[in-house]
Amino acid sequence: MTQSQILTCPLHNTTQPIPSSLDFELPVELEATMPPEARGLARDDVRLMVSYRSDNHVVHGSFRDIENALLPGDMLVINTSGTMNAALKTTRVDGTPLELHLSTRLPAGLWIVEVRQPHGKSTRPFFDLKAGESLRLPQGASLNILTPYRDDAGGRVQQKSRLWIATLDLAQSLQPYLDLNGFPIRYSYVQEEWPLHYYQTVYVTEKGSAEMPSAGRAFTSELLTRLVARGVQIVPLLLHTGVSSLEEHEPPYEEFYRVPVETARSVNAARQTGKRIIAVGTTVVRALETVTDGDGVTHPGEGWTRLVITPGRGIHAVNALLTGLHEPRASHLLMLEALAGSEHLQVTYREALSQRYLWHEFGDLHLMLP
Incomplete structure (x- = not known):
């Protein structure tokens, strides 16, 4: 794979049913509804399940x-993308109140966006938009709806258009506008509004994610310092996460990534010496797999990826993963199965359910080691 091939990496998308063995029911009481700090815990006081794939221990x-x-x-690969205030109040020309979720910033000033409508204390997808429509945003700004988002490389349009390609008409640059007028995206299980700092990791370098890359949320500066002192190597990359759909369990959409030269070199050196390469989050796996060729060599690069990782494709860049607990039928479970196999996932998710672990971005974590 050449550098030019990486920078123009084709969009990949694979739809595959989630294994029925992981089609479980998630009890409502196991949904983390607020940050751990609001539950009287420190950021790193969430629970951690460590599982070993070799013997299902x-x-x-x-x-x-976690240092134990x-x-x-060992190498930890972290995603340094920061979460934006990616939600905005908006209205149609007829005055209908809606909520805009910015997902992915594309070239030429285009955006993938989702528009939702108020539903109790939360929102639900709004399917009645029309191409050419303009929505009003705070401070005289507007969103111009262009065309339904096409959800695969073949150009298929969703039967119901949940996502759209649009442009923003702002009188100022994006981040200051969002800082002043926006708020974090949240779903129905998070019943209160929380300030943006609850949706950030401690190692953010650049804002751009619609939703928090949450696997690294529990790290504190002190814990990272202890890990470095222990001899654990920490290397960065960037992947700006887009919106997820809890309603439809859709595969992820294209997201912007950047894998620096030094990170690619470090990952290759660790692989060649048989070290454990631990992705902190599924976003890290997605970025690294996008730039790792068939010979298992990771290259630097940046661009937009629509890669969906399945057991049939496999994982070549990392051999361990720190992640949250994923919803039944979520596409991320395919990635976990690609790394750990179906049997190991069944064992660990039974443990998580029986031990009353908490799900979602403010919940507990799972470290899968070889």
Whole structure:
């Protein structure tokens, strides 16, 4: 794979049913409805399940003790994307109140966006938009709806258009506008509004994610310092996450990524020496797999990826993963199965359910090791 091939990487999309063995029911009481800090916990006081794929051994503990599971020479690959205030109040010309969710910033000033309508304390998808429509935004700004988002490389349009291609007409640059007028995207299980800082990791370098890359949320600066002192290597990349759809369990859409030269070199060196390469989040896996060729060599690069990782495709860039607990039928479960296999996932998710772990971005975490 050449550098030019990486920069113009074709969009990949694979639809595949989620394994029925993981089509479980998630009890409502296991949904984390607020940040751990609001529950009287420190950021790193969430629970951590450590599982070993070689023998299905599972250990339960606190995230702040993750260093006990890591070894000198292990590598953590982190996503330094920061969360935006990606939600905005908007109205149609007829005055209908709606909520705009910015998903992915595309070239030429285009955006993938989702428009939702108020529903109790939350929102639900709004399917009645029309191409050519203009929505009003705060401070005289507007959103111009262009065309339905085409959800695969073949150009298929969703039967119901949940996502659209649109342009923003703002009188100022994006981030200051969002900082002043926007708020974090939240779903029905988060019943209160929380300030943006609750949706950030401690190692953010650049805002751009519609939703928090939440696998790294529990790290504190002090914990990262202890890990470095222990000999754990930490290397960065960037992937700006788009919106997810809890209603439809759709595969992820294209997202912008950047894998620096030094990160690619470090990942290749760790792989060549047999080290454990631990992706902090599924976003890291997606970015690295996009730039890792068939020979298992990771290249630097940036662009937009629509890669969906399935058991049939496999994972070549990493051999371990720190992640949250994913909803039944979520497409991320395919990625986890590609790494760990169906049997290991069944064992660990049974453990998570029986031990009353909490799901979603403010919930507990799972470290899968070889």
